[in-house]
Amino acid sequence: MSLFPRLIPVLLVSDGYLVKPVRFQGDTYIGDPINAVRIFNEKQVDELVICDIDATPKRTGVNFQLIEEIANEAFMPVGYGGGVASVDDARRITGxxxxxxxxxxxxxxxxxxxxxxxxxLGASSTVVSIDAKKRLTGGWETYSERGSRKAGMTPADAARRAQDLGAGEVIASSIDREGTFSGYDTKLIQTVTSAVSIPVIALGGARDMSDFHQALAAGASGAAAGSTFVMTGKHHAVLINYPAPSEVRTLAS
Incomplete structure (x- = not known):
């Protein structure tokens, strides 16, 4: 395992505001994404993901102004998703x-x-996010457009196709676990990681450090989370937080 474990906050944005849904539904207002980025700077976060969850469903396209503001503030590498529809979009984002x-x-x-x-741009700059939901008959279905449209393939098939198309990394996200603090779907992680040779980032359901350990033990190259890093306590009060660097290093063991 890497000496530098990847523990990645995921900030979800809608209409320019930081929000947090549960199972992709019912957005709770969290605050200003720029303020969150500044706090994560102070907490020495190594990597950050920003996703505009309504850019594609609402057909608003990429919010380049927000991206520029984030890029100007962030001290760490940032990945962006939401409304990306062309190579030109991607070039402008990385530019x-x-x-x-x-x-x-x-x-x-x-x-x-x-x-x-x-x-x-290269495989290292190209990431495919796979949103998966359990089927009543077993296994998982992949969804797009914020979980509203079936993709007609399993997460493993989606990951293999992403790798074949040149993606350098995939994010495996559990719709069923998202925002629930119920732990990662480790079977989903194992299914996706066993299908590809590129890194897989686990997302959806993390509660604490033990969950991050379990995601990595299941084969993920990194553990990502949203609610865990923007909420705290049994009442899920809004609080931007992140483990101390010494705690993050324990994930390497």
Whole structure:
């Protein structure tokens, strides 16, 4: 395992505001994403992900102004997803100073966009996010457009296709666990990691450090979380937080 464990806060944005849904539904207002980025700077976060969760469903496209503000504030590498629909979008995003471009819906409906971005920017800058939900009959279905549209493939199939198209990394997100503090779906993580050779980032359901350990033990290359890093306590009060560097280093053991 890497000596530098990847523990990644994920900030979800809607209409320019930081929000937190549960199972992709019912957005709770959290605050200003720029303020959150500043706090994560102070807490020495090594990596950050920003996702505009309504850019594609609402057809608003990429919020380049917000991206530029984030890039100007962030001291750490940032990945951005939301409304990315073309190679030109990706070039403009990375030109602003964002290191990674994350694709979700476009990876389902326009797979050639993934290949084009990988060819233009490199695999290391190309990430595919896979949103998965359990089927009643067993296994998982992949969804796009904020969990509203079935993709017609399993998460393992989606991950293999992403790798074949040139993605250098995938994010495996559990819709069922998102925002619930019920722990990662480790079986989902194992299913996706066993399907590909590229890094897999686990997302959805993290509660505490023990969950991060479990995600990495299940094969994930990194553990990502949203609610855990923007809420605290049994009443889920808003508080931007992140473990001390010494705690993060324990994930390497």
């Amino acid at each position: 602003i100073g964002i290191e990674k471009v994350i694709l979700n819906s476009a990876a389902v409906t326009e797979p050639d966009v993934v290949r084009g971005i990988s060819d233009a």
